[in-house]
Amino acid sequence: MNNQIPSGGVPFNNNQGMGFNQATMPSPPIPNLQQMNMGNAGNVGNHQVNPHIPSNSMGMSANHLPKQHVPIQNQPMSMNLPNQPMGMNLPNQPMGMPLSNQPMSMPLPPNPINHQMNSPFPPIQPMKMALPNMHQPIGGMPLPNQQMTMPLPDNFANQAIHAPPLPNIPPQLNQMGNNFGSQPMPQLNSMPMQNIPQGFNQPNVMSGNVMAPSSMNNGMGGGMMPNSGMGYNQMNMGIPGNCMNPQMNNNANTSPLDPGRKLDLLSLNNIWETGFGNALPGAPLNVANMHAKGDSRVIRSTIGNVPETRELLKKSRLPFGVALQPFRDLTNLSIIQAHIVRCRHCRTYINPFVKFPDSRRWKCNICFRLNDLPEEFYYNPATKDRGEPSDRPEIKCATIEYIAPSEYMVRPPQPSCYLFVLDVSSNAQKSGYLQEFCEKLILNLGNLPGAKAKNALISFVCVDQYIHLFKFDEKNALPKEFTVVDIDDPFIPDFTGFVVNLEHFYEQVKKFLEVLPKLYEHNHSPSNCLGSALKVAQFLIGSVGGRVSVFQASLPDVGQGALKNRQNSESKISETELLSSANDFYKQFSLDASSAQIGIDLFALGNEYIDLATLTDLPKFSSGETYHISDADMEAFCGKDPRFEKILVRYLTRKIGWEAVLRIRCTQGLAIHTFFGNHFVRSIDLINIPCVSPDMGMGVQLELEEDLNGIDCVCIQTALLYSSATNDRRIRVHTICLPVSNNLIDIYKSFDILPAISLLTKMAAERATHNVELGDCREALINSALDAFTAYNRSVGVQRSCLLAPNTDLKFLPMFILGCLKHYAFAGSNKAVRVDRRVAALQFFTISSLEMIASEVYPVLYDINSILNLDHDIPDPGDRPLKPAPLPLSYGRIGSDEIYLMDAGSRMYLLVGVNPDLNVVNELFGVSSTNQIQDFSIFEENQGKCNQRLFNYIHKIMHKRGQYSLIIVIKQNGNSRHHFVSRLVEDKTESGHSYNEFIKHIHQTMIKNT
Ligand SMILES: [Zn+2]
Incomplete structure (x- = not known):
């Protein structure tokens, strides 16, 4: 393989009317010499950047630059890559839908006024996006119609057995005695929350007044609680009626986590003592492997028991969806290279939750159609002897990874390609990141995914008021620097040597990184032309795809996509506007990049305003991530902040899935409503992820398209098709199985707080960055708790004096919602939050895993x-x-x-x-x-x-x-x-209410609405 990507001669389009595939389909290499404004430079190491340009480029206008006519080399494609921008065959569509050039509107949650769906969030303006023409051969791999030769054992017969009852969780919690610290009695009526919509029609309300909490002040003071060696206090279960009185006893032997119990949140002193964690129901007995469990770290539903009917789901008022982390690092992943068995009708991958109605066939758990079992399922892959289908890893494991055969690709898997876009303006020098970046990259060059497979490509673009490129060649120890000064219409006639094989140029790259910080340490250029530099970056790796890592410390104020400082603008711009994009340039660029299999990550560094609200469009539509590393709130911090170093090393060395697509299939009746996260939605169940990261979380809101009558369980299967850094094509498949229930109480019992809060915060963050006022987002978060509790209390018979919760995760919903309201991502306007910091926090919720979100919120x-x-x-x-x-x-x-x-x-x-x-x-x-x-x-x-x-x-x-x-x-x-x-969520703060005040507000509003 050659070491450089091919040259070409595509003049860069300016910002107008750029088609999706323009950058990915090289034109004939005819240089437009009038546009060639590149200075041919001296060696970097000698710091003789260009004999005609002072090294800092300051004070030079483009006119002073000699127009050099760089000879164009029409090199053959060095990596044998066909011109398709996509590297994969999508093997799974019944695909009646054309993918090309149709305007597509993102599915949006319905208007909450109608309350048709279980989303309390206000609507956002529809986002119209043109679909890229992906040029993909589409169609599934035909499955051989094999005949069964051996009978199945009896236990594969269809067994009409229903799900086992919910097991109780044994008491394992650490203990607390009766010495509860007192909590101040809250001042009521202090929450300025108005206009909360009525949740439900008038239920049958039992008479009675709101009862003051009986055990709030038990006179025990606020001392530290011993929490070891004491028995867990079991709630008194002998109180008649529905309402639990949380008087404590010392019986440590009974389970605190009885989901059948009801708690009164108003009189509960320490909610954590009542236990945490649900006993989620398992799969029905009649599936192929009832012991298989979906990995809850990877895919986790907000509701463990799926409502049987749309009416029941609506009645529950619970958020319904899954939290996903499809490429998460797993230590026990089963990887197989075998004939991939899929449903011939809907292309579902065979999994533990299919059924074996007889000895010859399997029944798909997504479309319910029958398929023949391939003969190899009667051989044990480990022993090569005769075996049973249940021995197969596909049936044993709910998470499995296939090494895909050639049918799953239309070109060889793309190489690992890294392009670093580095801000070297004066602001960037102040932040001091460049030295650290270079040091860490030098140390980890060999650990970049793909480096060991010797197929990694690397390139650097430095940005101030001009664009600086670095051309490596074998004759020189250091690359030559080229400066592009025509930033409004950048053009490179020959880009041989700008993107090179890391293995081959390892020493040169290392030396270059050693001198790079010095090269710009006295740079006084105050400007940054990021948009133009990105166009160059796209040109450099557009035919290959890869990862663009943008390190930005200043506002891109010149060139294409230039931005103004909106934060200090004299014209008063509302916070809602400041949280939304200023222009479409970065969004459009990101969509173009995504279609060329380029993912963009953004490191926002330092304390300058860089209009992150606009720049986060870069990762948003190309499945990237935003890292905001600022010490603006850390004035008194002592010592060196290690965050950049730690985050960077993880970023450089974690694994990557290249040119990935994620498809989600749900059992008939269940459907995807909306995706939340950073990605481009290609079709209703398919998203594009040019570079999938193990840390990337996403949310999927689900809906019931039709009732699930007669169905005992539903399944959700995600299939992530990607190219590994070791140059093979893989498919990682996760499947979960959720029982269907027609019992509202069982549905409440199965509510799972962590995926729910992950989904709710992703929804709120999405809207806050799309011109919805933060106040409305906060109100929607409050309504999610209010609606759920109104519905639950109605279902168990409202007692006006109580705010009842089942002893399951639902009891934590108000606590976590309060945590959201107090987090600086969503906090009220009287809490001063710099715009970029708030945008970064909103992005954090958009892309983070549910564990990170949970700890951040509460x-x-x-x-x-x-x-x-x-x-x-x-x-x-x-x-x-x-x-x-x-x-x-x-x-x-x-x-x-x-x-x-x-x-x-x-x-x-x-x-x-x-x-x-x-x-x-x-x-x-x-x-x-x-x-x-x-x-x-x-x-x-x-x-x-x-x-x-x-x-x-x-x-x-x-x-x-x-x-x-x-x-x-x-x-x-x-x-x-x-x-x-400020992180003590339960306490009253200047701008936020105590937990007690908050649940009283929920209670009073609930009573008022009923
Ligand atoms: Zn099927």
């Missing part, structure tokens, strides 16, 4: 001793840890002689009390007194036993969710305490 607070005393592995952070038991997020629970760890997602806080145990302090910090601990500093690792133990725990959490959290030490009597205190 942090997990531990007494440090409960971690140090742990004697076993931690549970998966996908669920709230049961051990050690989290403490309520209230300052009343914080003692002055302890140390606490708060896991708040992207940050963790270590709060050091005023008088902690000095032995523990010594073990944790390596100092003898708290005076030696610096407030608002990084918590560093050392050799202390406690320190190692705590970091062991923290690293496990970070490792499992694949994302770095900044760990900050806060002193209880220090000046930075507010960083910790």
